[in-house]
Amino acid sequence: MSDPGLESLYREVILDHYKNPRGHGVIEGADAEAEGQNPLCGDEVSVYVAFGEDGETIDDVKFSGRGCAISQAATSMLMEMVGGRTATEVASLDKDELLAEIGVPLSPIRLKCAMLGLTTLKVALHKAKGTPLPEGLAGFDELDLI
Amino acid sequence: MTGAVCGRAIKGRCERAGYHLRVAVKAVAKLNAHTLRADFPIFEQEIHGKPLAFLDSAASSQKPRQVLDAMTDFYETSYANVHRGVYVLAERATEALEHARERVGAFLNAPDAREVIFTRNATEGINLVAYAWGLSNLGPGDLVIVTELEHHSNFVPWQFIAGKTGAELRMIPLDEQGELDLSVLDEVARGGTVKVVATNLISNSLGTINPVAKLAEWAHAQGAIYVCDAAQGAPHTKVDVQALGVDFLAISGHKMCGPSGASALWGRTELLLAMDPFLTGGHMINSVRLEKTTWGELPHKFEAGTAPMAEAVGLGAAIDYLEAVGLDAIEAHEHELAAYALGRLGEVPGIKLYGPPADRRAGIVSFNLEGIHPHDVAQILDLQGVAIRAGHHCCQPLMQKLGVAATNRASFYLYTIPEEIDQLVDGLQAVRKVFA
Numbered sequence: 001m002s003d004p005g006l007e008s009l010y011r012e013v014i015l016d017h018y019k020n021p022r023g024h025g026v027i028e029g030a031d032a033e034a035e036g037q038n039p040l041c042g043d044e045v046s047v048y049v050a051f052g053e054d055g056e057t058i059d060d061v062k063f064s065g066r067g068c069a070i071s072q073a074a075t076s077m078l079m080e081m082v083g084g085r086t087a088t089e090v091a092s093l094d095k096d097e098l099l100a101e102i103g104v105p106l107s108p109i110r111l112k113c114a115m116l117g118l119t120t121l122k123v124a125l126h127k128a129k130g131t132p133l134p135e136g137l138a139g140f141d142e143l144d145l146i
Numbered sequence: 147m148t149g150a151v152c153g154r155a156i157k158g159r160c161e162r163a164g165y166h167l168r169v170a171v172k173a174v175a176k177l178n179a180h181t182l183r184a185d186f187p188i189f190e191q192e193i194h195g196k197p198l199a200f201l202d203s204a205a206s207s208q209k210p211r212q213v214l215d216a217m218t219d220f221y222e223t224s225y226a227n228v229h230r231g232v233y234v235l236a237e238r239a240t241e242a243l244e245h246a247r248e249r250v251g252a253f254l255n256a257p258d259a260r261e262v263i264f265t266r267n268a269t270e271g272i273n274l275v276a277y278a279w280g281l282s283n284l285g286p287g288d289l290v291i292v293t294e295l296e297h298h299s300n301f302v303p304w305q306f307i308a309g310k311t312g313a314e315l316r317m318i319p320l321d322e323q324g325e326l327d328l329s330v331l332d333e334v335a336r337g338g339t340v341k342v343v344a345t346n347l348i349s350n351s352l353g354t355i356n357p358v359a360k361l362a363e364w365a366h367a368q369g370a371i372y373v374c375d376a377a378q379g380a381p382h383t384k385v386d387v388q389a390l391g392v393d394f395l396a397i398s399g400h401k402m403c404g405p406s407g408a409s410a411l412w413g414r415t416e417l418l419l420a421m422d423p424f425l426t427g428g429h430m431i432n433s434v435r436l437e438k439t440t441w442g443e444l445p446h447k448f449e450a451g452t453a454p455m456a457e458a459v460g461l462g463a464a465i466d467y468l469e470a471v472g473l474d475a476i477e478a479h480e481h482e483l484a485a486y487a488l489g490r491l492g493e494v495p496g497i498k499l500y501g502p503p504a505d506r507r508a509g510i511v512s513f514n515l516e517g518i519h520p521h522d523v524a525q526i527l528d529l530q531g532v533a534i535r536a537g538h539h540c541c542q543p544l545m546q547k548l549g550v551a552a553t554n555r556a557s558f559y560l561y562t563i564p565e566e567i568d569q570l571v572d573g574l575q576a577v578r579k580v581f582a
Contacts (some may be wrong), residue, residue, distance in 0.1 A: 009525065010580050041521055042538040042551040068521035069581075113521060132436055 009104050010069065010092075018069040023079030031055075032087075032128030036120030038112055043067035045075055047121045049128070051085075056086045056129075060110045063117060070102075070110050075117025084120065091122055091131035096122045168204055175475035182313025182471065184563045185210035196531025199566035199573075204350050204378060204510050204557030206400045207537050209464075213403055216463035217456045227447075228455055229429065243455050246462030247445070250410045253396065253465045255386040261418065263411045263448040264458050268377035271396030271411030274345070274424040274448060275373050276303035279394075280342065282422060286312035289338035291370075293318040293326055294547050295349040295356070300375040304344055313458040316339060318345070320547060324352040324501040332366055340368035343407040347390075351541040351555065352501035353484065353510030354382075362391040371417065377401055377409075380542045381559065382480055384473040399457070404464035408457030411448075418444055431439040468560075476560045480509030483558040483567065487511045491573045496578065500548060509558035512539075515574065518581050520552045526580055527573040534570065 008086050025096055027033075027048035035046045045065035052059040061082055063075050078098055099106070106114055122134040183189050188208045189198055199484060200208060220242055226235035243260075251259035265271040275326045284290065290304045294317050308315045316334050321327045326345075343365035347358050362372040371393040371518040376385050381402035387395050394413045400406040423430055423441055427450040432440040468476065485504035489495055496516035501507055516521055520536035527534055535555045536546045545551060556570055 010522070011530075015581070040537060042542060042545060043519075044551065066519075068519035069523070072519075110521075110525070 014069060014073045014102070014104065017073035017076040021063075021072055021076040021079075022029045023062045023076065024064065026064050027060060027062050032124040034120050034124035034127060036116050036123065037094060038067070038071070038116050038124045040109065040112060041068070041112070043071055043116065044118050045071065045120050047075075047117065047124050049121070050089070051123055056088070058082055058085055058087070060091065061121070063120075067116065068113050071113040074098060074102055074114040077119045077120065083128070087131050091125050091129075093118070093122075096134075120133040169508050175472045176477040177471050177477065177479050177560060179479060179561055179563045181512045182210075182276065183563065185212065185467075186294060187214070188213055188560050190562070193531040193533070194529050197569070199532040199569040201532065201534045201556040201562070201570060202563070203381075203559035203560065204401070204539075204555065206406070206482040207403050207559050208561065209383060209405065209460075210403055210467050212467050213405065213460045213463045217405060217460040220312075220456050220459045225456070227452060239455055243453060244461050246408075246458040249462040249465045250397075250482075251412075253385070253469070254380075254397070254410075254412050255388050256412050257387035257388065258415060258433040260444040261412055261415055263418075263445045264411070264453050265396070265409045265411050266402070266407055266454065267299075267409045268375060268396040268398040269303075271394075271409060272300050272373065272375060273303045274411055275396075275413070275554065276307040278421040278448075279371065279417065280304070280307040281311065281534055284308065284311040284313040284341055287339055288313040288341040289335060290315050290342040290344065291318060291334060291340060291358070291365075292316075292343075293345045294320045294543055295324075295326065295352065295354060296344070296346060296541070296543070297350050297375065298347060298542070299377065299564055300344050300373070301543065303563075304342065317543065320544075323503075323506075324349075324354050326354075326356055326361075327504070328357070328360070328442075335368060338364065340370040342373060343368075343370050344373040344375070346377070347385065348376075348382060348510075349541075349544075350378045350502075351512055351539045351544055351553070352514075353507035354502055355379075355506060357506060358392065362393075366391070377506065378510075380471075380519045381468075381476075383477045395416055397401070399461040399464065402464055403467055408454040408461045410461070415444065418448070423447050423450070427451055429453075471560055477508075477562060479562075480558055481505065483562055483564065484509050484511060487556060487558070487567045487570075490567055491574075494571060494574045494578070497574070500553060505557045509562070510555065510558070512553040512555045514550060515577060518577060520554045522581070523554050523574070523577050526577045527570065530569070530573040530576060532566075532570050532573045 027050050030048035031051045032049040037044050048062045050060040061079050119134045125131045128131050186208045224238035226239045231287040247262050248259045251262045270311040290308050292301050305315050319327050348355050365372040374392040374395040376395050377398035380397040397410045399409040430442050430447050432442050488504050498514045500512040524534055524536035537552050
């Protein structure tokens with residue numbers, strides 16, 4: 001059977017991140033923040049970033065919101081991945097890097113769930129630092145991103 | 147199918163002979179879903195090595211072979227563009243399309259088949275009214291009243307046209323049972339002129355059956371028109387536009403065993419005649435000159451471009467199929483399944499069920515499992531061959547009211563069998579195990 005079984009899609013590490021999300025919370029007075037929505041299911045995620053003294057390196061990053069295990073776990077993993085990186089580095093972070101971390105094959109629909117956090121983080125960095133927008137959003141007017 | 151037809155015949159004979167007093171219990175037409183399933187080729191397969199439990203008919207229904215055959219036959223023997231052609235195939239195709247229109251008209255008890263306009267889907271039908279009636283009849287101070295239960299199809303077009311015309315959009319709220327709170331109607335209408343009341347007949351999310359006839363009466367007392375979204379209603383219960391007293395009613399062909407791409411809007415002749423067209427172009431004209439174009443007769447005025455011909459033929463065949471089974475039998479079957487599902491789902495620990503009791507709802511059950519997102523529930527169910535819908539069901543205002551982003555929804559139709567509901571319940575137990 002080529003279908004991903006229960007064990008692979010909902011493997012232990014995903015469930016662990018879902019039940020104990022890393023970086024879950026809000027940064028008051030964040031240097032960068034954005035809210036993202038998945039129109040397929042109405043899920044929402046907000047991402048908050050605080051930069052270090054150089055104003056470029058991510059010192060702290062948190063997320064809040066609600067979503068499925070895949071979106072919550074992926075965002076939780078992302079929080080662990082981006083600490084200490086610069087805004088420019090994160091803006092060009094390839095989605096495959098996050099997918100490798102998630103480590104399970106995802107259908108196109110679930111891919112949207114998995115990418116919600118990364119897309120929202122890139123939008124937050126774009127708004128604060130003018131870094132490039134994530135794939136698929138390039139060319140959007142600023143108005144559409146609010 | 148034989149059983150259902152028989153049931154109807156017996157009931158009809160009793161009524162005709164005036165024997166009501168002789169039968170202690172009203173004969174309820176029964177259908178045999180296990181037998182009907184054989185008409186639906188989709189069930190001849192397994193999903194992930196399990197039998198298919200298809201519990202997403204509220205999103206779209208499966209198609210019986212009779213409908214597929216009617217469309218294939220049309221393509222193979224009668225296909226050409228309709229109207230205006232003078233050769234045999236064009237005449238056959240026109241006849242087939244117009245026969246389908248008459249079938250839809252009769253199905254809805256429309257006074258005249260020319261009041262039936264083919265659309266792509268129910269959403270397009272409602273947009274037609276919102277644009278063609280709303281743009282010329284709405285303005286500042288006017289109210290468009292929808293409900294908290296609406297599908298986006300009967301919410302967003304009105305919000306958009308209200309925004310364009312300066313009219314105000316308001317909602318009739320729900321009570322705790324998920325039913326419309328009619329006690330606040332006059333309050334909702336306060337301070338404005340009610341011009342449109344637009345509600346669904348059956349909620350696609352909670353299965354609530356709305357008191358449309360009563361609401362239509364109230365709407366008319368306010369001088370408003372009543373627009374009914376029967377996308378979820380028409381597949382499951384007998385819809386009679388005259389008995390309901392509505393002014394416009396949209397149905398969705400693909401939700402009632404018809405193909406995707408052919409649906410219909412019914413409207414009152416006098417309103418349709420007074421309206422501007424919605425889409426313009428080929429076929430919908432009387433004459434075209436540089437200075438001025440005049441519109442065709444009903445229904446052509448509202449059917450610009452080539453019609454979904456084969457799809458309309460399929461819709462006609464779907465109506466034949468539903469009527470042979472019997473709408474009363476379908477309705478009774480769904481009530482039975484809803485009651486069974488509510489009972490069985492109630493056994494699952496941590497489940498929250500939404501909506502009214504079984505006797506006041508169609509075959510739709512929305513629920514959540516505590517602490518588990520609907521996407522995850524639906525994904526794990528899929529691996530067990532169970533297809534349900536997870537999401538906001540195009541009802542974000544309702545989700546807001548329920549205080550959730552999304553729900554799981556299992557929905558049933560004439561081919562749904564209790565075993566599928568058992569498979570769902572077993573699946574939910576497996577979901578709980580994964581997230582334990």
